[in-house]
Amino acid sequence: MAELIQFVTTGITVGMVYALIALGFVLIWKSSGVANLALGQLVLISSWFTYGMLVQVGLPVWLGFPLVILFAMGLGWITERFALRPLIGQPILSLITVTLGIAFFIQGAVSFIWPKSVAALPRLFPEEPIHIGTAVVSQEYFWAAVISLALFGALSLFFKYHKMGIAMRAVADDQMAVQACGIPVTKIFSQSWMFACVLAAVGGILMSSIGGITFGLVETGLKAFSVVILGGLDSFLGAIVAGPIIGLAENLGGGYLTPLTWPGIREVIPFIIIIIVMCIRPYGLFGERRIERI
């Protein structure tokens, strides 16, 4: 029983972090129609940057985090401005592969600047674990869930009431009409990239405070794809619902299937889910069903 509670709580909280990262993907996909496959590398480089600020430079947390957010925004802006904007109107194949090039570049940059492959962030959250019944869950998970929920709330308010958020939703709906209304569409594109990078950075910090900074963070970003696929590519709600589902499947499957199969089944469960969803319901749980015409 204690085991079950443990798997469920870690699953749901980790899943929320996946959902957070996935939201960044959905944001870019909805506003500019670009599939951002560099998500994992964005998570990786922001975590390493946090490490650089907090450990290598030795900044206090209150100064370090705003710098990380600024860095993420700058990264998003540069990526959009110099790699994506010249390709507006190109076929989807180019748009996907250019993000692969970005992924390659960032991964190189990470091993260029931070040659060690493993590091740990300083403790951000209190040390004593939380007891739920008989299960013991460390505080990181609890705070990851709280921060993710708070960000979901803030983002949904932002999209509902803030002018920029409304403009973003409008761009997602109809680019031509929005441009005719005088909203600078390219500016919205770069804003959505900045948002996505900030979400990736927050997700990266939460994940690396749980498991340390490794190249496994790239896979965290890739697991966010299974969240997007399951939830539906163009649905914010889908990402938020599918995140905990993926987290649960990963942790419960990892916990209970390992004796039956080879160890490490946990790592591939999200990818197996991708293949299953693709075959059964490719538009996901909440995604829009597209009807294509010639």
Next chain:
Amino acid sequence: MDLPTGTRNYNYAHDMAIFRTRTHWIWLSVLLAFLFTGPLYWGNYWLGVANLIGITIIAATGLNILTGYCGQLSIGHAGFIAVGAYTSAVLTNRFELPFIVGLISAGFIAGLAGMIFGIPSLRVKGFYLAISTIAAQFIIIWVINHWASATGGFTGISVPPASVGGISFISQGSQFYLIMGIVILVIFLAKNLARTRPGRAFVAIRDNDLAAQVMGINLFHYKLIAFFIGCFLAGIAGSLLAHWTGFMNAENFTMMDSILYIGMIIIGGLGTTVGPIFGAISIRMLQQAITLISPNLESVFPTLPAGFTTGIGPMVFGLVIILFLILEPRGLAHRWTLLRTSYRLWPF
């Protein structure tokens, strides 16, 4: 076709010829002579590089058929190469079957794996397909790492050198002839495939799948054929790679390698026969340049960060991919066409 002005073909054979004029044939024989006398004056090191390039050309040609002609983006190519490599390794090492059996079954098993993971392409395309091939990559590598009784798991597996009918290909020079022979065969077949019914169906599917379907092309059928051929070639390349390296583990087939193959066909030019050749040569030579130059740079500039040697490679490749997509999306093949045209029109 891109014939010069005033030139026309008078019969069908002429129309179908890949090498039309005497000059073409002369250039071809010069190239082949250069290639096949290569082992005489290239060092062992550069022969190794040439072998790797040859293997890469085969794999990239496969990916080009799948992505360049048929438009199905696959980010799991290294995974399918791994399937071929391990099939061949397991058959020749554990079951002691001859190399040729390993080679052919590597192609077929990898092709089959490609077809299985290509099934989602019936319903999805573009980004969705890219994601499902990433999933394929991870699932394949996971199976290889954990099915230790067959594949050797994380420690890896050793592969006996290739041998056909009593001749064993142990030295780099002898492997060079084996690999280059297969490369030429593959390029010839790929060139011809593009001109057959399946090849033209692939292009139709790439350009507009709905229109292709309306014209009577069975989408699912042809997409699966494209997956099979693309991954078949990946398997052949994998088998050659296994017998060439002699020892391998799953570290040799990461997702970064898959991205590198996509980079190759983009740099070379999607949907052309020469594209994968140019792409494979330029990426592998770039890798050589980086591995040769970066230690020297590090000794000249001691202030360079410690991660310079490992980091600079991916950074350069990423940048090259991005720049080619932005500045020359038609790749080196387009430059090659321009060069040939200006040669033909010289002195104008």
